[in-house]
Amino acid sequence: MGKILMKGNEAIGEAAIRAGCLNYFAYPITPQSEVAEYLARRMPEVNGVFLQGESEVAVGYMIFGASACGERVFTTSSSPGVSLMSEAISYIAGAQCPAVFVNIIRGGPGLGGILPSQADYFQATKGGGHGDYRLLVMAPASVQEAVEMVMKAFPLAEKYRNPVMILGDGLIGQMMEPVEFPEDLRTEPSNKDEWATNGMSTRGDDKQNLVKSLYLDPTALNDHNLLLKSKYDQMKKEEVLYEPVNMDTDYKALIVSYGTMSRVCKSAVAMLKEEGIEVGMIRPQTLFPFPEKAIADAAEKSSCKIILSIEMSMGQMVEDVERCVKGKLPVSWYGKCGGDVPSPEEIMDVVKERI
Amino acid sequence: MQNEVMFAGFGGQGILMCGKILAHAALEEGSEVVWIPSYGPEMRGGTAYCLVITSDKPIASPIIKNPANLVAMNLPSIDKFAPEVRPDGVILINKSLANVSSGRTDVDEILVPVTEIAIEVGSVKAANIVALGAFVARSKIVDFDVLKEMVKKEFSTKKKFLDLNMNALERGRQAAL
Known part of the structure; x- marks a missing residue:
């Protein structure tokens, strides 16, 4: 297939499908609403699900729920929407679930504006939500790179059992450039039987999987945080681009x-x-x-x-x-x-x- | 060689579509291309513009201070963008809505009554296609036959508008000669 001209937002939606993600929950916000518009039409064609949440807070937890069940899942939003999702992102990182978040940044703080900005750098790289967690954050500079990063994001999220964020800006979402899609990756999440609450009968074993972020015992919580830290240290060694x-x-x-x-x-x-x-x-x-x-x-x-x-x-x-x-x-x-x-x-x- | 054109006018004049068809034509010719819309809080009757960049090499900056060419569909667009156009570029002005010169003497300025021509071929809505035909004929930014194919493709699912728009494109071309 040759190059086709696509808007960044639409290309991001198509890339997720080609990465084998058939669950998209979102709430519209400029400048990324075209992702939802595109996937509202496209997801049913591939027997996938697009569900518009009642708010970004709800969307965050829909992502958590699907991910905890071992489903490949993603959402897209823009700055104020990502702020609302940040609580769920902290829970997802704490519970070690894979998920992909795309932030097509607009100006802030507060409602700010709708034009391109990179003002969510701190939010993406230093937290946003509470607690000692990190996101693997990738920043595309073209529509083609946005496609490649979205497709890479899912296996990376599963490798680390951690949310991955694609940090674009309004221009990446709105502009059209020629894109070529890499080969499809419509595989199942690789390691989900080890941790996902996907049903013991599905797995055919008697091991209970539990997804949680609550550790009331101080030693257990410290150990849990050390484990998370070791994943972030591994990212620093293996994923720098x-x-x-x-x-x-x-x-x-x-x-x-x-x-x-x-x-x-x-x-x-x-x-x-x-x-x-x-x-x-x-x-x-x-x-x-x-x-x-x-x-x-x-x-x-x-x-x-x-x-x-x-x-x-x-x-x-x-x-x-x-x-x-x-x-x-x-x-x-x-x-x-x-x-x-x-x-x-x-x-x-x-x-x-x-x- | 990098080339750029800024299409500017009122929201509802088909500015973004004009740029999109040109971008498709450039891609068809094997060029690198970027299409950037204005996406502020725009509305029908407000301002709209879009920038198309074509190049034989990968395009770095999508932000262009001085575009090579301008298609101005209304008066505010001339005031806003004409001073920015690089020398030797084409400035196409919609004479029907702005019968004035940009005052630039170092560019190839052409005034075309695109709205009147569009009404003559059957719909005021085809003004953008008239302008596109005129601009491409004058600037030769893409091959006219390739552009024709892209217009045909754009309206292939809207058959009742196809002939009208092909006419509009051709009338635009003639007006620019």
Whole structure:
């Protein structure tokens, strides 16, 4: 099958089906309502289920319920909706259930606006809900990458028995680009008999599976948290993904940027190169785990004088960048988050001003 | 080579569809393409615009400060976007709703009465297709025959509008020559 032109939101819906997910629960919100619109039509064609919850709070627990029964399940929402789901996300992580959440970010805080933003970086990577949990967070920069990440998200969620979040922004959801779908992965969740409450008769054994996040005994809860921590440590070892851009040069500055913003920065890097100014860029594809080593190594380069975290948020990812650079070089932030995405020319001016 | 066109007008004028058909044509020709809609709190009669980027290489920034070309379907679109168009680009103005020049002398400006032509071929709603035909004929951003195929495809399930829109496309082409 050749490339077809698809809106990011629709491609995300189709990718989930092709990843073998036949359960989609959601509540509409701009700028991702087209996922629900698409799957409302598409799910019945593949004998799947689309159910619109009465709120995002309900949707969060519908996801928990389906996941606890060993079903592949996902939802999509945008910032305020994800806030409402955050309680359930904490429970799902605590109960070690796999599920995929897609956040097509809009401006915040509160109702904010409906245009593209990356202001949910903290919410996605540092919690959002309560307790010591982490999400595996992937940030696509194109419709094609959104498709690939959604399809990878399900096996990863099952590998770690942990929620995975795809963090896009309004532009990724709304724009159309040519996409090609990888081969279908319509398999069953691999390890569900070991933990899911899918019925002892279905499994044909006499072992009871219990899905819970409540541990009243302090030693048991500490052990449980240590087990969760070991999974997050394993993610840090095995799942880091990033794209280096123009890194084989004697770059004077290093940009760290992800998602839509990174594409603008990529154009700026190319335009600066034409003017004889070399700038390197690291584009994190996973935000948790964060490409810590790649950024730390890049900061060792003797030609590099400054590191810039460029984000559609008011200085969130910059804290992770600072953590990696450990004060070896100045780290500077630039961003906008009202909905106007900075242009390549604007980024060029910022780089020139700060190097 | 990267090329861009901004389609702009009132909500309800078929701006997004215009861009979508062009994007399909570019993909059909094997180009990389990005279609970006305005999706603010838009409504019928409000402003609507969409940007189509085509290129022979992967497209980095979907945000373009200075697009190569502009199709302005109403007066506010000229005021807002004409100053941004790169020199040597095409600015197509819907003369029926905005009988004015953009004042740019470094571009290929063309005024076409697209709404009047659309009414002549049978429906004011076909104004977007008239404009698309005129713009592609003038800018040659995609092959006109490929565009024709894409318009045919777009209306293949709405047979009663097919002939009307094919006429609209052809009248647009003639107006731009």
